Amino acid sequence: MNVSIKQLRAFLALAEYGSFAEASESLHLSQPALSAAIRNMEQAVGGKLFNRTTRHLALTPEGRQFLPVARQLQAEWDRAFDDLSRRFALLQGHLRLAAMPSFAINCLPPLLQRFRQQYPGINLVIDDIVMELVLDAVRDGRAELGVTFEPEQYDGLHFTPLFEDRFIAIVPAGSPLASCQRIHWQQLAEQPFITMNRGSWMRATTDRVMAALALHPASLAEASQLATIGRMVASGLGVSIAPALCQTSMQLQGVQCRPLEGPVIQRQVGVFTRKRHPLSGPAEALHQLLCRHYG
Amino acid sequence: MNVSIKQLRAFLALAEYGSFAEASESLHLSQPALSAAIRNMEQAVGGKLFNRTTRHLALTPEGRQFLPVARQLQAEWDRAFDDLSRRFALLQGHLRLAAMPSFAINCLPPLLQRFRQQYPGINLVIDDIVMELVLDAVRDGRAELGVTFEPEQYDGLHFTPLFEDRFIAIVPAGSPLASCQRIHWQQLAEQPFITMNRGSWMRATTDRVMAALALHPASLAEASQLATIGRMVASGLGVSIAPALCQTSMQLQGVQCRPLEGPVIQRQVGVFTRKRHPLSGPAEALHQLLCRHYG
DNA sequence: AAACATTCATAAATTTAAGCAATGAATAAA
DNA sequence: TTTATTCATTGCTTAAATTTATGAATGTTT
Incomplete structure (x- = not known):
């Protein structure tokens, strides 16, 4: 018969504890x-490794000589399989990402496609929710990553800027x-103006400016989703403003986008993570992907 | 569950043969x-190592990366246990034997030759030291076996008698x-007498008789080695006594050996081992060789 | 010395897993 | 489409591992 890894561990434990009772408990x-x-x-190696009576237990000369070799074998074995498991752990698992809808719609799809290619086993959950909820989700640990505008304050969170966004004007054709x-x-x-609902950061900013x-x-109408506002503008109801990152989806809706000046309002968009909570493998991977894509 | 050495071998065989059928046959x-x-x-490592359909079998990227690691693990594993088995097979290892010089000179050479033939890989170390040191060496574990006269007491040691030796008279031609x-x-x-130095068991016995x-x-002279005494006697300086087992080497030195009587002083010569410390393989082998040769 | 306590070995029974033969499902080639 | 090949699955058998209960050996204590 061949020696198994279990037997090697048994040998090591027994050598360490010097007692069958203690060693067996540890195993x-x-x-x-x-x-x-x-x-x-x-029996497998063809000789005694321990001298044992009911009162004394000690390694034989052969056992003593084998001990460091056994330690080495075990260490390398564990190391190798830990590495392998870690690698796989990066490739699967699940990842919750919270992002403001404008980013989720306009920027996420191509990024996620690349992420999927690299890590096909990961179960991705995207929460497209408004900025305030994004921050809450990250703070509570419901999402490991959150992408949104940089707010005035974000206690307990870590912010990595990705790019600077500015407001654009959207008008019907x-x-x-x-x-x-x-x-x-x-x-x-x-012009007749269509605004975000009260309570949102965009509305507050608009009002302030x-x-x-x-x-x-x-104020002609209010809506809570940019897509709705886009539809309204496209149908000629009025004009509005939107983050520049929505430009593509707005244009697809048939809306004219123009730079908005006097003043130019700009804001960092970036990734939030929870302080003192290291990222899981997949989250780390996506975080890096985001930073590299915009960095 | 933990990965077993069998599974590692299975992985390696499958990676090598690229087919379950062939690999399984080889295993x-x-x-x-x-x-x-x-x-x-x-399942144990948490991810696929092979991509397989019924028509294609290939390592995954992770599997490919693990392959050399696995090879290394297997090689070191086999190496370690081969070494251990070889040691137990008495093909290698080492053995320390302490023996009083008279025995080492007169009896050991042919025995060791036979031992060497049987176990050529064993590194033999012979300490030819006086009786008292032989016992110490065995007691301390510096030597696994000790051959010498049976002393009055030997606590903690086990004695196996080999043969009975008696003193003989040695005189110049x-x-x-x-x-x-x-x-x-x-x-x-x-006659002018040449004695062993004070402190030795032989001197004590001589004085007592x-x-x-x-x-x-x-007392013409003293010496601490029998060989020296032999040379002195051979050159006609005086007479002395020696253990019978030195007869051959004494005769080679040109000394006449005669039975010594009135009284006949005899003593067991035997092997000492440490109590409660079972012998290593090689030591056990040599011990048996000694017992059989004189038994 | 005798009784005791501790510790490892052994035995019998049970649970776990490893293994095989037969069969099924998938796919490239004819 | 058919066929041949190859890996996966299933059901069953056998072997191995493990456990509980018990026995044997040996220092220690009284």
Whole structure:
């Protein structure tokens, strides 16, 4: 018979503890099982490894000489399989990512495609929720990563900037503003305006800028999703603003996008992680993918 | 579950042959058994090692990366246990033997030659030291076996008698005693006498016998080695006594040996081993060789 | 010395797993 | 489509590992 890894571990435990009882306990084995393991191992190698009476237990000269070799074997064995398991752990598992819808819609798909290619076994869950909820989700550990605008404050979170986003103006194709290369806030305020619902950071920002410029746009409608606002603008109801990263999806909806100036409002978009909570393998991988893509 | 050495071998065979059928044959296993082994190993490490359809079999990237590691593990494993088995097979290893010089010179050479023939790989170390040191060496474990006279006491040691030795008289060729068939202590004491140095067991015994017979030999010289005494006697300086087992080497030195009587002093010569310390393989072998040779 | 306590070995029974033969499912080639 | 090949699955058998209970040996204590 051949020696097994179990028997090697049995040998090492027995050599370490110097007692069948203690060693077997450390191996989560009964004492007779350890007895048998050692007996079989000795038979396999063709000689005694321990001198044992009921009162004394000691390595034989051969056993003593083999001990460091056995230690080495076990260490290398464990090392090798730990590495292998770790590698696989990176390739599977699951990953929760929270992102603001605009990013989820406009930026995530191609990134996730690349991620999938690299790590096909990972079960990805995307929460596309508003900025405030993104931060909550990361803070509570419901999501390992969160992508959104950089807020005024984010206690307990770590922020890695990805790129700078700025507001753009979105107007219907037939609007008089559609002929402008660039649009100013003042011009926007003269048109029927469609805003985000109260409570959102975009709404707060819009209100603040308008107030600073002493503008009072005729608020025509409110919506909570940019896609809805996009549809409204496309159908000629009014004008609005959106993050630049929505440009592509807005244009697909048939909306005209123009740079928005006077003032230019810009904001960092980045990844949030929880402080003092190291990322899982997959999360680490996606985090790196994000940073490299925009870095 | 943990990965076993069998599974590692299965992995290696499958990677080498690229076919379950061939690999399983090389492992003396049925194809389903190999299938199960690989399946279980993959489950244990947490991911696929082979991509397999019924038509194609190939290592996954992880499997490919693990392959050299696995080879290394197997090689070291086999190497370690081959070494251990070889040692037990008495093909290698080492053995320390302590013996009193008279025995080492006169009896050991032919025995060791036979031992060498049987176990050519064993590294033999012979300590030829005086009786007291022989016992110490065995007691301390510096030598596994010790051959010497049986002393009055030997705590902690086990004694196996080999043969009975007796003192003989050694006289120069030109001595008047050389014509005697047998020599008595009284006759010896009338000649210039060469003794062992004080502190040795032989000197103590000589003194004791002489005193008991009320003899007072003219002590001409002392020496600590029998070979030296032999040379002195051979050159005609005086007479002395020696253990019978030195007869051959004494005669080679040109000394006349005669039985020594009145009284005959005899003593067991035997092998000492440490109590409660079973012998290593080689030591056991030599011990048996000694017992059989003289038994 | 005798009784005791401790520790390893052994025995019998049980649970676990390893293994095989037969069969099924998938796929490239004819 | 058919066929041949190859790996996976199933059901069953056998071997191995493990456990509980018990026995034997040997220092220690009284």
